[in-house]
Amino acid sequence: MTANPTAAILVIGNEILSGRTQDTNSNALARFLAPLGVALKEIRVVGDEEGEIIAAVNALRARYTYLFTTGGIGPTHDDITADAIAKAFGVGIDLHPEAFAALAARYAERGEAFNPMRQRMARIPLGASLIRNPVSIAPGFQLENVFVMAGVPSVMKAMLEDVAPRLRRGAVVGAVAVEAAVAEGDIAEGLALLQQEHPKVAIGSYPYYRPEGYGVQLVARGTDANELETVALGLNALLAKAGGTPKRL
Amino acid sequence: MTANPTAAILVIGNEILSGRTQDTNSNALARFLAPLGVALKEIRVVGDEEGEIIAAVNALRARYTYLFTTGGIGPTHDDITADAIAKAFGVGIDLHPEAFAALAARYAERGEAFNPMRQRMARIPLGASLIRNPVSIAPGFQLENVFVMAGVPSVMKAMLEDVAPRLRRGAVVGAVAVEAAVAEGDIAEGLALLQQEHPKVAIGSYPYYRPEGYGVQLVARGTDANELETVALGLNALLAKAGGTPKRL
Structure with a gap:
């Protein structure tokens, strides 16, 4: 990268x-x-x-x-x-x-x-x-x-x-995004650990406030598609553990 | 200002x-x-x-x-x-x-x-x-x-x-905006003259391309409301002279 x-x-x-x-x-x-x-x-x-x-x-x-x-x-x-x-x-x-x-x-x-x-x-x-x-x-x-x-x-x-x-092109940075009606603060610790385990992937956390309620979108970016999928599974697991129903975006 | x-x-x-x-x-x-x-x-x-x-x-x-x-x-x-x-x-x-x-x-x-x-x-x-x-x-x-x-x-x-x-406040910068279905290039010379006559007012020209046709929005900004009105009249006159029907926004 x-x-x-x-x-x-x-x-x-x-x-x-x-x-x-x-x-x-x-x-x-x-x-x-x-x-x-x-x-x-x-x-x-x-x-x-x-x-x-x-x-x-x-x-x-x-x-x-x-x-x-x-x-x-x-x-x-x-x-x-x-x-x-x-x-x-x-x-x-x-x-x-x-x-x-x-x-x-x-x-x-x-x-x-x-x-x-x-x-x-x-x-x-x-x-x-x-x-x-x-x-x-x-x-x-x-x-x-x-x-x-x-x-x-x-x-x-x-x-x-x-x-x-x-333009000279580089390795394409792929992204996976998952969201669930979960409070950002309930997954923050696990998210930090996941980020530590995958330093080449950039994980972002974006809370949302919608009329139907709040939640969080988690986005992982990286050039290695396999590693991204591993991270996506980790994000799913974190959201599910916090009581959410993860939706892949 | x-x-x-x-x-x-x-x-x-x-x-x-x-x-x-x-x-x-x-x-x-x-x-x-x-x-x-x-x-x-x-x-x-x-x-x-x-x-x-x-x-x-x-x-x-x-x-x-x-x-x-x-x-x-x-x-x-x-x-x-x-x-x-x-x-x-x-x-x-x-x-x-x-x-x-x-x-x-x-x-x-x-x-x-x-x-x-x-x-x-x-x-x-x-x-x-x-x-x-x-x-x-x-x-x-x-x-x-x-x-x-x-x-x-x-x-x-x-x-x-x-x-x-x-926050400390300053003199409020007012704005007047006028648009017409006129080509920007047809009013550019008159616009530059108007800008020269009113150096304390910032005049911007923004062409638009809409389904119904093209045109231009002209925006003047300044702290002197009287001078802004003078410039607005000048903008109107320019657009009318170029065959447009100026609309104040």
Whole structure:
């Protein structure tokens, strides 16, 4: 598991920090990365401020195998991600011929003006490769280990198709989950022992409070499917011993 | 606006990074802080790893007026937040008499064992004050400018009642939002000019793609209600000029 590639996500946008928008891109990316065996280690959200973006990009790209950013690559004044990335890498930025041609064709086809603000979306840091956007054409880009994607969730997700083949994959971390209407505190000791016996498996305990009553979900993650099944049996036994009827999720 | 207190959120939990759980606590906290005039500047998510938690806590508490953490204060082995916070501050941690008594009473009342794992929830860093938990009793705590809260959303929200009176408030940042079925690129130039004319107002542009068609939401934020209204009229005019029928949200 230690050899698995690692990743961070940087979400860029005032609308997340103001609470107006619930970020769903991080969760979509987390679910995209897990089956590829890429270990997501950190998520950050910063506002539309160049200095903040540069600092976060440089901290995260140095530390993890991959950094994925979402947000701030549209045509308006608050879209400053591409420039911030160029500055973070200390490279120039200019209109990218392929991106420019694709956008020009798109707007011509729709009879809309390819005005200077729209042309901004073709400004790509020098040395970057484009990430295809089948939804609205304006591309994302990859610069070294940083993948820069749109903030609109449907566009971000569409870009992942072009991102997936570029990633090194690791051993896939499987998961088993079991739940029962049992108090977390009644199984905590046995759970700690089970965790000690299986240090390569990460066991998480998540209490829930539902209208019909409380209970706990137990989740075990690891790369060895056999060991996961052993742990799953242990989780079942713990929940049953505490008087629950374990349900595999 | 510059004198407003600032804040960061640190979400602690493997379940967010694995994609199994969609974090909603950050959004709830963002919506809690906005009307208090506390400016949320950054959100981070890290896993259940002590070193990661300590590093993030120390980076964020030094930089912002307040830090709010959620997650990792339950009775199970993966609940390591209280110890990590104590280490981040370089203080000891011990059973807190008031927390211990409240938990003991709670479990006695329910006829449940107040076992050693449950007693862990009364371990509080030395010098911290408790944050009341009316839902499940196990308290959060405040140590200097750091507020440590539960990860279960209903419990986290309930703790905010006890947190709110402890916060210094700033000028409330108001918001106006307008939308229309207009292409973002058609209003981008006018929008940039409007932003230049009102540097104290932050104008954001958020395209949407819905089954019935695309459009854009424009959001202006600022502390001066009169200026916000002026900007709102400007946003309306831009959208109307581009052929849209602006709708105030």
